[in-house]
Amino acid sequence: MIDYKKFFSEEELIKLTQELVRIPSHKDAENREKEVAEYIYKFSKENGLEVEYQEVDGLRKNVIVNLKGEGTGKTLMFNGHMDTVPPYNMIIHPYGGEVKDGFIWGRGTSDMKGPIASMLIAMLAIKRSHKSMKGNIIFTGVLGEEEQSEGTEALVKSNIKADGAIVGEPSNYEYAIGHRGLEWIEIKVKGKAAHGGVPHLGINAISKTAKLILRIEERLMPKLAERDNEYMGPSVMNFGRIEGGSQPSTVADWCSIKIDRRYIPGESVDSVFKELEDIVLELKEEDREFDAEIIRMDNNFLTLDHLYLMTDPEDPIVIATKNALIQVIGEKPNLTRRRGWTDAALLSNFGNIPTVVTGPGDISYSHTKDERIPIKHLIDYVEIYCRIAEEFCQIQ
Structure with a gap:
């Protein structure tokens, strides 16, 4: 079993989360997600990952990061939305990214810039491990999920291909294969x-x-x-x-x-x-x-119905997710049965990509006046995402 903690640092994970949080990307911010997409693009380039933009709405673009293996195995997609809800009446600095009491604080820490950071650092840890990987990993940073899901809609309309996907909505070590x-x-x-x-x-x-x-x-x-x-x-x-x-x-x-x-x-x-x-x-x-x-x-919605999500419990992406959670938390994870609507339904229904929802953070902190994410969650989910990829993409 690969020890992925040797290939990333807590400091770089915290810094990435903070930098993403410090960039406003809600519907009332100028150019909305543009600067977040540019930061992810620059971060990926500097760390040797293949990255490209996907045009969606003028200056607003998805950002797609690739980590290619041998191409003989399954392709795994990590999906995270770059937009947040507005700060409303927050009682903390919404873009401070302050570290306090074991949390990072600010708008989007939990929903879902923290999860994006864990996904990107997981890809870097896998790359740095220099282990062989039969499959490929794609990260898709998408726009507009808090509004009409324009980003993931553009993604599936582009006929992007993957054998399984993880949407990193905050899940508190649980996972969902269905939602209404x-x-x-x-x-x-x-x-x-x-x-x-x-x-x-x-x-x-x-x-x-x-x-x-x-x-x-x-x-x-x-x-x-x-x-x-x-x-x-x-x-x-x-x-x-x-x-x-x-x-x-x-x-x-x-x-x-x-x-x-x-x-x-x-x-x-x-x-x-x-x-x-x-x-x-x-x-x-x-x-x-x-x-x-x-x-x-x-x-x-934009043009695609916001249908329910229902992924086969025996699909390889579900099995890999469940196994990864067990390995990291040391017990059988709970299956979330009442989570809100997510972009997973678009990937599943219109992209034909079996999808699971799991990510660091607790949904009870999302959209709140004092939004935050436990640093421990971020660290654990780097390992969880690595272990999902290890099984699904056959890393050895």
């Missing part, structure tokens, strides 16, 4: 305005929407509660936003609800919408004044 599909849906209910003193002359869209919500809760929610998948949990729906009307003294002539819908195998985009359409049709038949339109929110 995601749809954002808006339902607009139309009414008729009238003065508040004569409300009978109008049609109150807020009242009609209340009936719609109750009907969904009575008819659809119980059905969802009965649907469950072993690898991703139950089918669920959430009313995330409601707004409508103009002022207290006017009958509301419009109301909108926005829904987050997470679906599982046995369901589809079409079935998700049909179940809501059936309820709207039922209300229209009962009430001639009820008028509603169902809209698929296009800010949830």
Whole structure:
């Protein structure tokens, strides 16, 4: 068994994480992920790795790093998104990258610049080991995952090839082979305005929407509660936003609800919408004044549906991941069954690449006011990623 810790230092891993965190790359930052991609490109070049850009959206580019073996084995992809959510109301310096109490602190440490650092250092450790490798390793630093996943969508549309992939979302030493599909849906209910003193002359869209919500809760929610998948949990729906009307003294002539819908195998985009359409049709038949339109929110995706992830539990990438985790943490890892949507679903469904989600950090720290990542996680995951590659790409 190769001792990969001999081929990288804790200091270079921490420094790489810090430098990535110190570069803002959220949707409101100038040029968004451009400078992070340039840093990864420069870092890879300086360390003797083959690297190239993939154009996606003007100045915004994916960065692809290659570590080639003999070419007679499997190709492993490491995938990590370079963007973060904005700093919002953080109570620490979002771009400080401070080391304190065994953590690195700042926006993106956990989600997911820390995981990117562990992936890149793992590739360097393998390269420095000078061991023979039958397969190849590709790192894909992608943009836009926190928005429309433009980066990974461009990746799969380019017909990139790999036999297995790891998406490094923070996992706390667990791994996921399945997660639910995601749809954002808006339902607009139309009414008729009238003065508040004569409300009978109008049609109150807020009242009609209340009936719609109750009907969904009575008819659809119980059905969802009965649907469950072993690898991703139950089918669920959430009313995330409601707004409508103009002022207290006017009958509301419009109301909108926005829904987050997470679906599982046995369901589809079409079935998700049909179940809501059936309820709207039922209300229209009962009430001639009820008028509603169902809209698929296009800010949830670019062109590819955000389908669920389901990787065969016996696929070689799953076995290699599980074995690597056991070797490093000394016990059987937990299988995460309720994680959020990730780019793994695009790689799996549209790239035909069996994919597992596992990475350093804890998802409970992601997007928070004091985001951080344990340094121990970063170190351990360098070894975990090396051992996944050792088995999957046949390193000897």
